[in-house]
Structure formats: structure tokens, C-alpha cells
Amino acid sequence: MPLSSDAASPGNERALVIAAQRGSSDAFAALVRLHQRRAYAVCRAIVLTHEDAEDAVQEGFLHAYKALDRFLPDQPFGAWLYRIMANASLDLVRRRKVRDADELPDTLALPFRDPGESDELRRRLNQALTTLSERQRSVIVLHDVEGFTHGEIGNMLGIPEGTARSDLHHARAALRRVLKDVRSDL
Amino acid sequence: MSDFSGFSNEDEAVADGLRSLHAAPGGDAYWSELEARIMARVADVEMGWWAELDRWVRPALAAAAVLVLAAGLAIFRAHEADQQLASDSMLSSPAVPVFTGIRPALQDDKEAAVRFLFGH
Numbered sequence: 001m002p003l004s005s006d007a008a009s010p011g012n013e014r015a016l017v018i019a020a021q022r023g024s025s026d027a028f029a030a031l032v033r034l035h036q037r038r039a040y041a042v043c044r045a046i047v048l049t050h051e052d053a054e055d056a057v058q059e060g061f062l063h064a065y066k067a068l069d070r071f072l073p074d075q076p077f078g079a080w081l082y083r084i085m086a087n088a089s090l091d092l093v094r095r096r097k098v099r100d101a102d103e104l105p106d107t108l109a110l111p112f113r114d115p116g117e118s119d120e121l122r123r124r125l126n127q128a129l130t131t132l133s134e135r136q137r138s139v140i141v142l143h144d145v146e147g148f149t150h151g152e153i154g155n156m157l158g159i160p161e162g163t164a165r166s167d168l169h170h171a172r173a174a175l176r177r178v179l180k181d182v183r184s185d186l
Numbered sequence: 187m188s189d190f191s192g193f194s195n196e197d198e199a200v201a202d203g204l205r206s207l208h209a210a211p212g213g214d215a216y217w218s219e220l221e222a223r224i225m226a227r228v229a230d231v232e233m234g235w236w237a238e239l240d241r242w243v244r245p246a247l248a249a250a251a252v253l254v255l256a257a258g259l260a261i262f263r264a265h266e267a268d269q270q271l272a273s274d275s276m277l278s279s280p281a282v283p284v285f286t287g288i289r290p291a292l293q294d295d296k297e298a299a300v301r302f303l304f305g306h
Contacts, residue, residue, distance in 0.1 A: 040210050
């Protein structure tokens with residue numbers, strides 16, 4: 001019987017995890033289907049480009065597959081998986097930093113889908129994101145765009161919840177200034 | 187602890203801008219393809235294990251065969267040497283003196299028999 005990922009209930013997910021731990025690649029594929037969009041969002045919040053986010057998602061799922069035996073099925077699979085995704089993304093960012101140490105871009109790469117679509121706010125936001133620390137950028141995207149809680153973000157990035165709150169506060173303040181500038185210029 | 191979670195209209199506008207910058211690619215085809223790529227890499231891991239095993243099987247079998255042959259040869263030679271040593275020691279060792287003894291009781295019986303014959 002093919003394994004369905006339609007019902008994303010915790011019980012169904014737990015059954016999929018157990019089946020995947022017993023070696024069912026269909027079950028693992030169903031888990032990939034269930035989580036890949038959210039996993040992409042986590043990675044995209046941390047890395048600079050869409051291509052890097054794709055790489056990090058693949059690396060993350062590969063790590064998860066290899067570490068599946070160590071996962072306790074009673075724990076929330078998503079939280080475990082997104083932490084792996086965050087680590088894969090942070091690894092990628094570190095590797096990129098070493099590689100691109102001499103050629104840091106002034107702005108972040110825009111998503112590949114819509115290179116022509118860049119209004120003033122997006123352009124300036126894009127610039128402003130480079131002035132934030134890597135962690136502040138990740139926190140504001142994970143919180144304000146993806147809707148993760150401070151606790152979840154702290155868990156993913158390996159920082160205290162209070163630090164996530166503080167990072168969010170500073171990142172919002174910086175980006176608010178950008179918005180104000182854009183509005184006063186227009 | 188300060189509550190930094192207040193979300194203003196300005197923040198909402200910024201979040202909208204960020205959303206458009208970080209939006210995930212739409213379309214089921216994209217996600218199906220990404221899933222296929224992920225599962226292909228997972229399969230590579232599995233195949234990699236088997237391929238690695240397969241890569242080691244032939245040399246391992248050859249090494250095992252050589253070891254078995256060497257062990258067999260060593261055992262054969264050790265056995266042969268033992269036999270040689272045993273036959274050498276049999277041929278070269280001095281004759282072991284054979285002590286014959288007559289049990290006192292037998293001795294007494296013999297004397298009694300002689301005395302009986304000569305006495306009658």
C-alpha cells in the first residue's frame with residue numbers, strides 16, 4: 001500500500017517516522033513531502049540565496065536520514081528536523097564565508113524566480129539585510145515571515161529564547177528605519 | 187524581561203517585503219522535483235554502502251583464500267615436522283631396558299613346585 005502524506009496528523013507522522021526507521025524509503029519520502037516546504041523556509045531564512053537554500057535542504061534531509069535511528073518517535077519530528085536544517089544552513093554559510101571571504105556581495109541575491117520584480121522597498125530591504133548580523137537576519141525571517149516562535153527559533157539556532165527576542169527587536173528596528181526612509185523619499 | 191514582540195503596521199509592511207524576498211518557489215512540479223533529488227541522494231547513500239561493501243568483497247575473499255591456504259600449508263608442515271621428529275626420536279633413542287621381575291608370590295610358587303618335584 002503506498003504511504004500517504006495527505007493526513008499530516010501527529011499520529012500519522014509518528015507512524016511514518018517508525019516505518020522510515022525500519023527502512024521504508026516510501027515512508028521517508030512521505031516525510032520529505034510533508035516537511036520540505038517548511039524546511040526550505042528555515043534554510044532560506046539563514047542562507048543568502050535560493051540555490052544555497054536548496055543545497056541546505058538536501059544536505060539537511062540527508063543528515064536526518066542518516067540520524068533517523070537516533071530520533072525518538074515520541075518527540076516532535078518537525079522540531080528535530082528543522083534544527084538539522086538550521087545546522088546544515090549554518091554550515092553552508094560558514095563554508096561560503098571561508099570561500100567568499102574576499103568577495104562579499106553588497107546585496108543579497110534576489111530570488112531566482114522574479115529578477116525583474118524589485119520595487120524600492122524590496123531593493124532597500126535587500127540592502128538592509130546585509131547590514132544585519134547573520135543571526136538577526138535569520139531570526140526576523142523565521143519569526144515574522146515563517147511564524148516560528150522565539151523558543152522554536154532559539155532551539156533551531158542554538159541560542160537562548162531571550163537572545164532570539166533581542167535579535168528580533170534589533171532587526172525590526174533596523175528594517176523599520178529602512179521603511180521610513182523609503183516612505184519619506186517617495 | 188522586555189517584551190519585544192510588539193508588531194506594528196510598519197513591521198507588517200517590512201514582513202511583507204521580506205516575504206517577497208524569501209518566498210519559497212511555488213508549483214507542485216518544483217517540490218516534486220526537489221523531493222526526487224532528495225530521495226536520489228538518499229538512495230545514493232544506500233547504494234554507496236552496498237557499492238563500498240561490493241568493492242571490498244573481492245579483495246576480502248582473495249585475502250581470506252590466501253590466509254586459508256597459508257594456514258593449511260602451515261598446519262601440514264607442522265604435522266609433517268612432528269612426524270619426522272617422532273620417527274627420528276624412535277630411531278635414535280637408546281633401547282629402553284626391559285625389566286622383568288617376578289612377583290614374590292610367583293617366586294614362592296615356583297620354589298614350592300621345584301621342592302615338590304624333587305621332594306617326591
